[in-house]
Amino acid sequence: MAHWGYMTTNGPSTWGKDFPIANGERQSPIDIVTTAAEYDSDVLGSNALSTNYTPESEVKLVNNGHSIMCQITKKGVLTGGPLGKDEYRLEQFHLHWGAEDNRGSEHTVDGKMYASELHLVHWNASKYSSFADAVQKPDGLAVLGIFITPGVACNQFKVISDNCGKLKTSGAEMTVDTTLDPTLLLPSNTSDYWTYLGSLTTPPLFESVTWIVFKEPVEYSKEQLLALRNLVDSDGNHMQDNYRPPAALKQRKVKKTFT
Numbered sequence: 001m002a003h004w005g006y007m008t009t010n011g012p013s014t015w016g017k018d019f020p021i022a023n024g025e026r027q028s029p030i031d032i033v034t035t036a037a038e039y040d041s042d043v044l045g046s047n048a049l050s051t052n053y054t055p056e057s058e059v060k061l062v063n064n065g066h067s068i069m070c071q072i073t074k075k076g077v078l079t080g081g082p083l084g085k086d087e088y089r090l091e092q093f094h095l096h097w098g099a100e101d102n103r104g105s106e107h108t109v110d111g112k113m114y115a116s117e118l119h120l121v122h123w124n125a126s127k128y129s130s131f132a133d134a135v136q137k138p139d140g141l142a143v144l145g146i147f148i149t150p151g152v153a154c155n156q157f158k159v160i161s162d163n164c165g166k167l168k169t170s171g172a173e174m175t176v177d178t179t180l181d182p183t184l185l186l187p188s189n190t191s192d193y194w195t196y197l198g199s200l201t202t203p204p205l206f207e208s209v210t211w212i213v214f215k216e217p218v219e220y221s222k223e224q225l226l227a228l229r230n231l232v233d234s235d236g237n238h239m240q241d242n243y244r245p246p247a248a249l250k251q252r253k254v255k256k257t258f259t
C-alpha cells in the first residue's frame with residue numbers, strides 16, 4: 001500500500017481507497033458557514049470550556065513524515081463546553097500549513113483558508129484508559145483548532161520553529177531542554193468558538209473527534225511559517241500543503257458560543 005500523503009498520487013482524493021470512512025457521515029475538516037452555525041448558550045452556559053495545562057519541562061518534537069508533532073508528557077486537562085464534565089487529557093499538538101500564506105488551514109470560515117492550523121489533541125480520560133483506547137470511540141477525542149495568520153512572532157512557538165531545521169527528515173526526533181506552556185499557544189479569546197462532531201483529518205480518519213475551533217486566529221511570523229515549510233516529509237519532499245480540504249457537512253449542525 002502506497003503510504004498516504006498529500007501529493008496527487010497519494011493525497012486526500014485517494015484516501016478513500018484504503019480508508020473507506022473518508023466518505024463517512026462525520027468527516028473533518030469542514031467549511032464553517034458562519035451564518036448557518038447555531039448559537040447555543042447551554043454549550044457555554046452550563047460550564048465554560050476550560051483548559052488546565054501543566055507546562056512541559058522539556059519539549060519532545062517529532063517529524064512524523066506528515067507534520068511536526070510535540071508529544072506531551074505532563075498532565076493537561078480540557079473540560080467543559082461541549083465536553084460537559086468529561087476530562088480530556090492533552091496528548092500532543094501538531095500543525096497543518098501551506099506552501100504560501102493563502103492556504104494551509106484545514107477548517108475554513110465561509111471559504112476563507114488561513115495560512116496554518118494548530119491542533120491540540122486530547123483524549124477522554126474520564127471514560128477511556130489511553131489515547132489508543134479512545135481514538136476509535138465516538139466521544140474519544142477532543143481537538144482544539146487554532147487558526148494561524150502571518151504577523152508578529154508567537155514566542156511560545158519559537159521552541160518549535162527554531163528547531164525545525166534539526167528535524168528536517170521524516171522520523172527525526174529531538175528533545176529540547178526548555179519549558180513550554182501549551183496555554184500560551186491558544187488565542188487570547190477562548191470563549192468564542194465553533195464546535196461540531198467530526199473525525200481525524202488524516203488517515204485513519206476515525207470519527208471520534210469533538211472539534212472546537214476558535215474564532216480568533218493567532219499570529220506567527222513569516223520566519224516561523226517558513227520554518228514549517230522547510231521540513232521534509234516521508235517522500236523527501238518539502239512538507240507543505242499538508243492539509244485535507246473540507247469534507248461534506250452531511251446531517252450535522254455546527255454550534256457557536258457567540259452571537
Ligand SMILES: NS(=O)(=O)c1cc(F)cc(F)c1
Nearest residue numbers: 119121143199200201202203
Ligand atoms: N489532524 S487531527 O488533529 O485530526 C489528528 C489527530 C491525531 F491524534 C491523529 C491523527 F491521525 C489526526
Ligand SMILES: [Zn+2]
Nearest residue numbers: 095096119201
Ligand atoms: Zn491535525
